Amino acid sequence: MQRAAKCALRLDLSRAFCLEVNVNVCMLKSLPPPRDEEEKAMLDSMLRVDHAGEYGANRIYAGQMAVLGRTRTGPLIQYMWDQEKMHLEKFNEILGEHRVRPTLLLPLWNIAGFALGMILTRIEGTMSCTVAVEESISEHYNSQIQTLMEAEPERYTELLQVMLLKNFVMMKKKNRDTGLEHDAESVPGYLLLKTVIQVDCKAAIYILQRI
C-alpha cells in the first residue's frame, strides 16, 4: 500500500515538472472549419476520442482524490487534477464549436474512470499500469499526428501543437517511469497485466471513435 502511494507520489512529482508545458496547451486557438464530409468525419472521431480521454483522465484523478484526498499526496493530486480540468474545458469548447458529437459512453466512462482511479491507488502494480496506459495513449496520439500530417499540416497547426505537446509530456514521463517500472516487474503477472491494459486501451479507442 505504502509502495503504491510512494509510486503515485513519484509519478506525480515527475509530472509536476511538465506543468509549465501543460499550461501552454490551454491557450491555443481552435481549428479551421472542415472542408468536406470526409474531413469532418475524421476530425469528429479524433476529437471525440481525445475528449473522452480527457474526461476519463479527469475521472481517474477524481477517483484518486477520493482515496488519497486527505493524505500527503492530496494537494499534489488536486493540482494535477486542476490541470486536467483545464484541458477538459478546452476540449469542451472545441467540441461545441465544431458541433462534434460527444461519445455515448460518457456515463460509463465516468464510472469506469472513477473506479480505475480508486483502484490505482491501492494496487501494487500502479507503475506498470501507468506505463502501459501511457504507452498506448502515446501510440494513439502518434497515429493521430501522422494522420493530420499526411492530410495537410498547415491547416491543423494548433491541433498538432496540442497533440505534440501532450505526446512529448508523456514520453518524458515514460522515460522517467521506466526506471520505476523495474520495481513493478517483480509483481507476478506483470506482463499479463501490461498486455491486458494495452489491449483494453486499443479497444476503448476503437469503440470511442465510432460511438
Added chain:
Amino acid sequence: MIFGIKEKSIILTNFDVLFAIATNIHVRLKTGFVLQVAVQGTVSLQCSNVRRGFHRAALLRLASDSKSDTSVPPPSYHEVHTAGESSSSSAQGESSEDAQPNTSFQDQSGEHGEDYETEEQLQARILTAALEFVPQHGWTVEAIAAAAETLGLSSASTGMFNNGAGDLVLHFVAQCNAQLAETLAEQNNQVQLGQAEAKKTAEFLKDAVETRLRMLIPYIDTWPQAMSILLLPHNIPDSLKHLSTMVDDIWYYAGDRSTDVNWYTRRAALTGIYNTTELVMVQDSSPDFEETWAFLDNRIKDVVNMANTAKQVQATGEAVVQGLMGAAITLKNLTGMNQRR
C-alpha cells in the same frame, strides 16, 4: 479503336512526316501512335498530286479525329456530355453513383463547355420541379415524370432515380432542412449583430419547429403518403440522418454546447416533440393549424418542466446525501466510535 489506329497509321506510312510539319497541322498524337507510324515499314516518296491532296485531306481528318479521340477515353466525361440531353439509358442509372467524381471532373474540364451541369444538379432540378405536381399525382414517379416533361426531357428520365418516390421525398426533406438552417443562421446573425433580441430556449424551439412544420402545409394532404415512404426500410437510414441533422441544427442555434449526456437527451426530446407534432398536424383540421401549435407549445413546456424537475431532484438528492453523512458522523461521535483508543 485498334482498327482505327491501324487505319490511320496505314494512311501515314506511305507518307512523309515532313509534309505534316511543312503544312503546320497540329496533330495531337499519342506516343503509341507515333511509334506505330515509325514501325510501319517503307516510306515511299511517290507523291502524285492526287495522292498529295488525298493525304492532306486524310491528315485533316486525322487531326479532327485525334482531338475527339483524346476526349473519349474518360467515359464519365462522355456521360456528362449526354446528361444534358437525357434519353434514358442504363448508363445513366449507373453513373448516378458517379455524380461525385463528375463534379470534380466538370471543374477540371470547364473549358469544354459552360452549360454542362452535373448529374446531381440535373436530378435536383427535376425533383424541385416535381414538387409542383405532388398535389396532383402524390409522391410518386408520375410526379417526377410530369416534371421531366415540363423541363423538356423525356418522361423516361425517371430511370435516373433508383429510389423513385423515395428520392422525391428525401429531396424535399433535405430542401426544407436547408431552408430552416438558413433561416436560423440568419436569425443568429441578427442576434449577434445586436439587431434582434435572443429568444429564450423554449420560445426558440417552438418557433424553429413551427417554421419547419409550416413548410409542409402546401403538401399536407399527401404528407401521410410521404411519411410512409420515409418509413420504408431502405429509406430509414437517410430519413434518420435528415432528422438528426435538423434537430442538431435547431439545438445548435438554440445555444446548446453541451458535451455530455445532455447532448443526447436534448436531441432525443426534440426528436420526440417534432415527430409527435408532425403526426398531430397531419390530422389537424383547425384553421391555420392552431391546435397543432397549441400541442407543440404544451409539449415543449413539458420538456422544460421535466428538465427543471430533474435539476431539482438532483439538488435534493445531493442535499439529502449530505444530511445523511452529517447524521452518520454525529452518531459516530455520540457512540464514541470516532475516538482513538
